[in-house]
Amino acid sequence: MIQLGFICNRKTTSSQDIKSKSKKSVVKRSFYVPLRLAFKTASEVKASSDEFPAISIYYDFEGYLPDVLFPYMIIDFLNKFQMEEVDPILLYNHAQLYFDQDHHVTLSLVKFITKEDNRKFLLKVTIKRTNTLAEKSNEEPSSEACKEVLSTVEMSFKQSKDGGRRGIPFKRCIPCDCSHTSEKKHFQFVGDFQYKWMTCSKDGIFIKMDVTRYHQLFGRNEKSPHKEESKQGISENDFRQLLTDTAAWFDGLGYLKILKVLYKDHLKKSRVEVERANSVWDLLQDLTASGSLKPSNLTILYDTVKITQQFGFKSNVENQPPEDIENHVVSTLSPFRQKIYQLGVKLRKDEVSTLAGLFNTKLVKKYQDSWSLIMDFEHRGIIDEDFTKMIEFLKVFEINGMKWAKRIFVDDVQDDTEPTVSPLSVNQGSQQDIKWIAVTALFIALIGILLHLVSFLFFYF
Known part of the structure; x- marks a missing residue:
């Protein structure tokens, strides 16, 4: 019964467990x-x-x-x-x-x-x-x-x-x-x-x-074990190599605008200078100049790898990022910044166009992708960490059938329509657009075949 977990022993002192009964002692156990x-x-x-x-x-x-x-x-x-x-x-x-x-x-x-x-x-x-x-x-x-x-x-x-x-x-x-x-x-x-x-x-x-x-x-301890590791730091040469490898990896993925959004709270350059930055290296140099990134504190790089889930990234510097990076606890990028990242990942190209029309009534802007829209909306205060300012923004999403966006910012909302896409899928168009193009092309091909058949019959008869 004990092994099956139905009962357990009641702990008592030995003086109470052992009682004299005639010549022998009898151990009494309680359960x-x-x-x-x-x-x-x-x-x-x-x-x-x-x-x-x-x-x-x-x-x-x-x-x-x-x-x-x-x-x-x-x-x-x-x-x-x-x-x-x-x-x-x-x-x-x-x-x-x-x-x-x-x-x-x-x-x-x-x-x-x-x-x-x-x-x-x-x-x-x-x-x-x-x-x-x-x-x-x-x-x-x-x-x-x-x-x-x-x-x-x-x-x-x-x-x-x-x-x-x-x-x-x-x-x-x-x-x-x-x-x-x-x-x-x-x-x-x-x-x-x-x-x-x-x-x-x-x-x-x-x-x-x-x-x-x-x-x-x-809550879990917000201090990541990698913070303690980075206090000892790496050499200047290793630090430069790590920055070079990081820039090459994320530039190769086309993540420049994504990192502009993620690093917004840490970048010290003006908005215009950040928009003009044409490589991830420029952003890493800004983080280094501001003190957010240095040989003795690589936390923001670990946060970047964890949030973007680029666990395949390995630099030429030994154990950078660490082998257990998947267990890293994000600390330098705020919960709000992480939610903005989720928004950018899930916005489709057609939804970006919808929002552009709704929030640019005087002059309609054409955004290349969701990240361009987010940077502009943050600058204009449409997207803001003050949740009271986000209410109208989220209402527009809900009215236009994008209820999944509310789930990102309001924890208790349950919605099964949330899309699952990659961070750069907005540049590739939605699956519905691709299906429509395929159907249109097939229809045009059938019309061409029909006209060719009519011409052939007319010529011979």
């Missing part, structure tokens, strides 16, 4: 059996507090939540963190568990009614500092404890025991501010807690939601 626990009502579960300084994360299982998951998860938690003589509070769908001397954790299966009138069960994980008898703790849980708790809980979702458990898909989420006072809840999916702000437009009004606390307590 926790979560599958036999009593059920707690929904109203009782909701009563468990998650007010500050406690913090709660919810898990959405996308419609699949087996009954045995919660008992299994309790077993996993007790096996790892159980303390002698400290009994947890255990029910079939609710548990208050010891984590360490400073923290305790509450796990609950809670039912919600969403704004779409759907009923769903979510797993609520609440982490809180342990109070003393003298006073109530007002201190936040530590980031290390928060990450360890989530790691343990999520391992229960992913692992399989003796072939009897399969991985369970899940998403991390938190209640959205838009439904704070409502009985019908809306939840924001928080991913890997990489953002400090999230946006919501569920009620037709854009609101900005501060999630900095979740980012600080649960």
Whole structure:
């Protein structure tokens, strides 16, 4: 039963485990059996507090939540963190568990009614500092404890025991501010807690939601291991070679305009000078002059490779970029800049033409590609990091059937129409354009054959 994960030992001191019975000592063992626990009502579960300084994360299982998951998860938690003589509070769908001397954790299966009138069960994980008898703790849980708790809980979702458990898909989420006072809840999916702000437009009004606390307590360390490596630096000769190889690689791909967009926050030259730059080398020289790129700090180059997913790039400098570049954490290019890159990648040529007509009423501009449009729109303030200025821009996308663009900037929007294209596909035309040209050419060829046949018959008859 222990090996199957149905029960776990209750830790007790040896003096209590061994009792004298006649001449022989008998070892008494106690077990926790979560599958036999009593059920707690929904109203009782909701009563468990998650007010500050406690913090709660919810898990959405996308419609699949087996009954045995919660008992299994309790077993996993007790096996790892159980303390002698400290009994947890255990029910079939609710548990208050010891984590360490400073923290305790509450796990609950809670039912919600969403704004779409759907009923769903979510797993609520609440982490809180342990109070003393003298006073109530007002201190936040530590980031290390928060990450360890989530790691343990999520391992229960992913692992399989003796072939009897399969991985369970899940998403991390938190209640959205838009439904704070409502009985019908809306939840924001928080991913890997990489953002400090999230946006919501569920009620037709854009609101900005501060999630900095979740980012600080649960997010990964923003310091990339490659930052530490680059502090030692490379030689000046290697640095020049690396810049030469980088420029050759990205110029060969035709990524000059893409990098102009990505590096906008770091380039110190004027907009006109940046527009006139005709090679990636010019941009790298500007980054070097501004101090954003130097032999002791190559982070922005690693960020570039990671965002553009050019993992095949290898320079003539040993271990540059590093072998594990795919695990690099982007830090010099802001989340907004990364979203702008996604926008540029996914904009098709016909969509660029549509936007050019809608936003240039006096003099229609013809943009060569999406990157030219983005640079112009950023200069004019149509595209701006201030989300309030982006609202009208995103409305135009939605009105014209480009709902996928909203998904890039508003995290909770779900849309299956999002296109998947390469960064330079806008220069090649859409597949619909190619199909139309092929059909037209075939039609013209058939007309030619028909006219030739008519001429032949007329000549002989």
